[in-house]
Amino acid sequence: MEDIFKIGGEQLSSRLFLGSASYPSLSELRKSIEAAQPGLITVSLRRESSAGKGQEFWDIIKGFDIPVLPNTAGCYNAREAITTAEMAREIFETNRIKLEVIGDDYTLQPDPYGLLEATEELLNKGFEVYPYMTDDLVLAQRLVDLGCDILMPWGAPIGSGRGLNNIYALKQLRARFPDKTLVIDAGLGVPSHAAQAMELGYDAVLLNTAVAKAGDPPLMAGGFAKGVEAGRAAYLSGAIARQEHATPSTPLLDKPFWHQAQK
Amino acid sequence: MILININGVQAELDSSISVSDLLIKQGYGDKLVAVAVGGSFVPKSLYDNTIINNEDDVEIVAPMQGG
Numbered sequence: 001m002e003d004i005f006k007i008g009g010e011q012l013s014s015r016l017f018l019g020s021a022s023y024p025s026l027s028e029l030r031k032s033i034e035a036a037q038p039g040l041i042t043v044s045l046r047r048e049s050s051a052g053k054g055q056e057f058w059d060i061i062k063g064f065d066i067p068v069l070p071n072t073a074g075c076y077n078a079r080e081a082i083t084t085a086e087m088a089r090e091i092f093e094t095n096r097i098k099l100e101v102i103g104d105d106y107t108l109q110p111d112p113y114g115l116l117e118a119t120e121e122l123l124n125k126g127f128e129v130y131p132y133m134t135d136d137l138v139l140a141q142r143l144v145d146l147g148c149d150i151l152m153p154w155g156a157p158i159g160s161g162r163g164l165n166n167i168y169a170l171k172q173l174r175a176r177f178p179d180k181t182l183v184i185d186a187g188l189g190v191p192s193h194a195a196q197a198m199e200l201g202y203d204a205v206l207l208n209t210a211v212a213k214a215g216d217p218p219l220m221a222g223g224f225a226k227g228v229e230a231g232r233a234a235y236l237s238g239a240i241a242r243q244e245h246a247t248p249s250t251p252l253l254d255k256p257f258w259h260q261a262q263k
Numbered sequence: 264m265i266l267i268n269i270n271g272v273q274a275e276l277d278s279s280i281s282v283s284d285l286l287i288k289q290g291y292g293d294k295l296v297a298v299a300v301g302g303s304f305v306p307k308s309l310y311d312n313t314i315i316n317n318e319d320d321v322e323i324v325a326p327m328q329g330g
């Protein structure tokens with residue numbers, strides 16, 4: 001079954017989006033990308049000294065010919081996020097922006113008000129906004145009202161590895177926005193979390209820490225790629241309904257000794 | 264003489280200066296960077312005409328790893 005994945009008019013090769021931060025080394029990052037073969041790689045910006053040490057990282061990413069998704073990590077208000085997005089667009093030559101406006105230090109929970117403010121302005125400036133958001137239904141509706149075609153609710157707080165904290169809310173988002181691209185962003189820990197998100201009908205998952213901080217990042221990256229594939233296949237193939245009783249899988253008609261014990 | 268902040272570090276310059284000249288003077292040359300002055304993005308096309316004045320905050324950023 002052909003399963004073409006388009007986002008923002010561009011066809012992507014995978015429904016796994018991989019972050020590029022926090023790997024033990026650039027070598028492990030490279031191997032992890034090779035193992036995951038992600039559809040998008042997230043990148044960021046940092047203050048640059050004239051000594052310029054970031055070039056090696058960027059050379060590695062460019063070598064993969066995989067589209068990048070710049071983020072606005074570390075921004076705590078709409079203005080910072082908008083300026084960061086504009087700088088990212090110039091450097092990375094893409095209209096895509098993973099919009100993060102953080103509202104709480106402890107949970108890194110996004111600030112919905114700052115997110116809406118920044119989203120509106122960035123959409124007006126021609127950006128393709130990937131909003132990092134909570135799983136709040138009304139916030140999702142407001143983002144869609146502004147013109148967002150992509151929503152990225154968290155599974156759990158960034159780096160927590162908890163998986164999908166609120167299945168009910170995530171199911172509601174999928175049911176209420178059947179035509180929007182929904183991506184689980186953040187909080188995943190193991191490939192089964194990614195599979196679960198895909199089984200719910202999410203279009204993709206975005207993760208970083210679960211791979212970068214694993215004991216063997218490339219091995220975990222490959223595991224996540226398989227998890228995403230498995231979950232997507234489950235969603236497309238139509239899972240059986242859960243029930244409380246057993247149903248024999250082997251046909252019993254004409255089996256030897258069938259019901260003999262009851263005589 | 265003017266005092267400005269470049270990436271949060273104070274720097275002393277003889278006089279106001281364009282973004283283009285500042286990048287050359289500070290050794291960024293043709294590095295892949297983007298610039299904001301006073302919290303606002305300055306596109307490359309405006310480097311020559313954007314003047315940095317006393318007490319301006321300048322951010323110079325480059326690609327890095329991100330999640």
